Amino acid sequence: xxxxxxxxxxxxxxxxxxxxxxxxxxxxxxxxxxxxxxxxxxxxxxxxxxxxxxxxxxxxxxxxxxxxxxxxxxxxxxxxxxxxxxxxxxxxxxxxxxxxxxxxxxxxxxxxxxxxxxxxxxxxxxxxxxxxxxxxxxxxxxxxxxxxxxxxxxxxxxxxxxxxxxxxxxxxxxxxxxxxxxxxxxxxxxxxxxxxxxxxxxxxxxxxxxxxxxxxxxxxxxxxxxxxxxxxxxxxxxxxxxxxxxxxxxxxxxxxxxxxxxxxxxxxxxxxxxxxxxxxxxxxxxxxxxxxxxxxxxxxxxxxxxxxxxxxxxxxxxxxx
Amino acid sequence: xxxxxxxxxxxxxxxxxxxxxxxxxxxxxxxxxxxxxxxxxxxxxxxxxxxxxxxxxxxxxxxxxxxxxxxxxxxxxxxxxxxxxxxxxxxxxxxxxxxxxxxxxxxxxxxxxxxxxxxxxxxxxxxxxxxxxxxxxxxxxxxxxxxxxxxxxxxxxxxxxxxxxxxxxxxxxxxxxxxxxxxxxxxxxxxxxxxxxxxxxxxxxxxxxxxxxxxxxxxxxxxxxxxxxxxxxxxxxxxxxxxxxxxxxxxxxxxxxxxxxxxxxxxxxxxxxxxxxxxxxxxxxxxxxxxxxxxxxxxxxxxxxxxxxxxxxxxxxxxxxxxxxxxxxxxxxxxxxxxxxxxxxxxxxxxxxxx
Numbered sequence: 001x002x003x004x005x006x007x008x009x010x011x012x013x014x015x016x017x018x019x020x021x022x023x024x025x026x027x028x029x030x031x032x033x034x035x036x037x038x039x040x041x042x043x044x045x046x047x048x049x050x051x052x053x054x055x056x057x058x059x060x061x062x063x064x065x066x067x068x069x070x071x072x073x074x075x076x077x078x079x080x081x082x083x084x085x086x087x088x089x090x091x092x093x094x095x096x097x098x099x100x101x102x103x104x105x106x107x108x109x110x111x112x113x114x115x116x117x118x119x120x121x122x123x124x125x126x127x128x129x130x131x132x133x134x135x136x137x138x139x140x141x142x143x144x145x146x147x148x149x150x151x152x153x154x155x156x157x158x159x160x161x162x163x164x165x166x167x168x169x170x171x172x173x174x175x176x177x178x179x180x181x182x183x184x185x186x187x188x189x190x191x192x193x194x195x196x197x198x199x200x201x202x203x204x205x206x207x208x209x210x211x212x213x214x215x216x217x218x219x220x221x222x223x224x225x226x227x228x229x230x231x232x233x234x235x236x237x238x239x240x241x242x243x244x245x246x247x248x249x250x251x252x253x254x255x256x257x258x259x260x261x262x263x264x265x266x267x268x269x270x271x272x273x274x275x276x277x278x279x280x281x282x283x284x285x286x287x288x289x290x291x292x293x294x295x296x297x298x299x300x301x302x303x304x305x306x307x308x309x310x311x312x313x314x315x316x317x318x319x320x321x
Numbered sequence: 322x323x324x325x326x327x328x329x330x331x332x333x334x335x336x337x338x339x340x341x342x343x344x345x346x347x348x349x350x351x352x353x354x355x356x357x358x359x360x361x362x363x364x365x366x367x368x369x370x371x372x373x374x375x376x377x378x379x380x381x382x383x384x385x386x387x388x389x390x391x392x393x394x395x396x397x398x399x400x401x402x403x404x405x406x407x408x409x410x411x412x413x414x415x416x417x418x419x420x421x422x423x424x425x426x427x428x429x430x431x432x433x434x435x436x437x438x439x440x441x442x443x444x445x446x447x448x449x450x451x452x453x454x455x456x457x458x459x460x461x462x463x464x465x466x467x468x469x470x471x472x473x474x475x476x477x478x479x480x481x482x483x484x485x486x487x488x489x490x491x492x493x494x495x496x497x498x499x500x501x502x503x504x505x506x507x508x509x510x511x512x513x514x515x516x517x518x519x520x521x522x523x524x525x526x527x528x529x530x531x532x533x534x535x536x537x538x539x540x541x542x543x544x545x546x547x548x549x550x551x552x553x554x555x556x557x558x559x560x561x562x563x564x565x566x567x568x569x570x571x572x573x574x575x576x577x578x579x580x581x582x583x584x585x586x587x588x589x590x591x592x593x594x595x596x597x598x599x600x601x602x603x604x605x606x607x608x609x610x611x612x613x614x615x616x617x618x619x620x621x622x623x624x625x626x627x628x629x630x631x632x633x634x635x636x637x638x639x640x641x642x643x644x645x646x647x648x649x650x651x652x653x654x655x656x657x658x659x660x661x662x663x664x665x666x667x668x669x670x671x672x673x674x675x676x
Contacts, residue, residue, distance in 0.1 A: 024480060049480065050480075054509070055505075055508060055509055055512055057505035057506070057508060058505075059466070059469065059501060059502050059505045059506070060469035060472070060502070060505035060506040060508070060509040061469075061509075063467075063468070063469025063470045063472070063473060063502070063505075063506060064469050064470075064472055064473035064476055064509065065473060066469075066470050066473055067458070067469065067470040067471060067472060067473020067475070067476065067477060068473045068474070068476060068477035068480075069473075070453045070454070070458065070470070070473070070474055070477075071473075071474050071477035072477070072481075073477045073480065073481070087501075090463050090502070091466060091469070091502075094461050094462075094463055094466070095461055095463075095466055095470065097667070098461065098667075099453075099459075100667065100668060100669050101444055101666075101667040102441055102444050102445045102449070102459060103440070103441065103451065103452075103453050103459050104442075105454055106669040137667035137668075138667035138668060139668075140668065140670065160669075160670050161668075161669040161670060162668040162669055162670050187673070187675055188672075189672045189673050189674055190673065190674075236672050
């Protein structure tokens with residue numbers, strides 16, 4: 001028996017529905033159909049009146065969730081693809097994210113964003129939106145990379161009083177398996193050392209953690225020991241863990257799957273430069289996708305996002321200093 | 322040189338005869354309701370006149386947005402709702418509805434004058450105020466966005482089993498009917514058969530844009546049936562008509578009739594905000610049936626129907642003026658928010674967390 005990343009998300013939602021009567025699920029095709037990725041499979045039957053199909057109205061879906069949160073409920077809204085959350089952008093960043101600051105009334109909604117690229121998904125089913133949402137005050141942005149984190153961070157995220165953008169990576173859905181879900185886990189806001197090392201630090205999150213670990217494995221054959229930091233949440237960002245790692249290695253590469261202008265990797269490099277300039281033995285580096293829409297063809301797609309090869313190349317350059 | 326607007330830009334609406342109000346007005350509207358609604362109109366007008374003066378004197382932090390000309394429908398809605406039970410999300414021109422729904426004058430003056438004691442504590446201003454946990458969500462500026470929030474409150478109450486016969490109401494203008502948020506939310510509310518009352522105040526201009534550049538439908542109420550929503554069209558300058566139509570729509574929502582959409586035809590009797598002299602509103606519009614002042618019509622109606630006397634109304638007005646002076650004076654004496662004491666956190670969670 002093994003548990004996949006998507007299983008963990010489904011299990012977490014089942015547990016939340018069972019343990020907390022304030023929780024309900026709202027999204028397109030999530031009730032009878034069980035969701036486009038089956039993240040809610042069977043839950044409508046298990047929890048009658050708690051799992052609802054929504055019309056194709058992302059803006060109104062989040063508006064409804066905000067209203068329900070004002071009434072003390074804890075809605076989990078599934079966006080069918082992260083890309084479509086652009087339609088709900090206003091309600092997320094202007095309604096939900098500003099509400100606590102403006103009124104003192106928190107909005108504990110969780111927005112699940114099936115994120116990131118998979119072969120053949122193309123420009124509108126592949127986006128990584130975490131950097132955009134992290135830019136706005138009032139949101140918590142989670143990017144789990146492991147099966148256990150997919151499970152625990154969803155449960156812990158729903159328990160927070162603030163709006164949570166939960167970025168779940170579609171590539172990891174069925175590819176990533178674990179024997180079981182660990183009970184031990186870190187709190188939200190704390191990064192994890194995914195792989196210890198001493199020559200350079202790769203800061204990554206979500207699916208890129210696995211690509212970074214692969215790259216580190218390859219470089220080990222050449223004698224390099226690369227440390228991989230899994231951010232887990234991009235907001236809040238655990239600068240302490242990042243700086244401690246850079247203090248050990250003296251070198252930083254930040255890897256993200258989203259577009260290259262700004263975003264999480266830029267924030268990481270900027271913060272380390274600002275707060276840990278004296279720790280750096282080499283100029284910090286960033287690696288992101290290319291600056292085009294996410295292409296459809298698997299060959300183009302594989303070259304658009306960071307890969308173990310491109311991460312190795314960046315690391316070799318970094319280690320040359 | 323000022324732009325000349327062709328008369329056709331002002332959409333010609335059927336003009337009802339004041340002496341023969343629409344049939345809906347014949348529905349029972351009791352004396353107490355009319356007195357209460359009118360008094361809220363009057364209070365709102367007096368309060369907003371003061372706000373306009375304060376704005377011109379440079380005493381207001383930010384803009385001032387008046388509901389002049391929209392008081393009748395707004396007050397009718399606020400009066401038809403029950404505070405403590407119903408939900409009311411007012412929009413930019415709903416001072417009368419806010420007053421009718423029980424908002425204190427201090428909530429208004431404190432927010433406009435930037436007192437830290439106000440419901441928004443200086444973190445948001447003017448019309449962006451509310452008390453969400455008392456059934457009054459605080460609007461954001463993005464139009465149409467509040468409809469789904471009110472729907473969500475009703476949806477949650479139904480889920481929790483505590484909805485009973487409560488309704489939720491919100492208001493928008495003609496301009497906001499062009500937004501995707503309006504469409505998404507009204508459709509969603511209809512799908513969920515929620516007891517939502519949506520008042521569309523068609524005041525002919527969205528900021529400066531006339532109806533003819535906003536929509537091509539003959540009357541916005543025609544849209545209601547497309548959503549599977551009950552639609553009502555009312556003369557927004559006629560207090561009696563507004564009272565009867567709004568009450569009936571609210572009653573139907575209360576008894577399970579699903580969403581109700583009321584389109585009130587009227588003319589905005591101010592600029593978009595007090596910074597705007599509304600030069601673009603043509604004389605033909607101002608002199609039309611809908612250019613008349615609902616407050617003056619309300620006085621005539623109340624007096625003619627024997628619901629209130631001119632003397633009584635004068636006393637109400639003087640009382641309102643006194644209350645306004647007091648609320649302004651108090652807010653002016655209070656402290657502004659202190660950036661050094663401000664909790665500069667947009668989230669309720671305090672990191673780092675431990676397990």
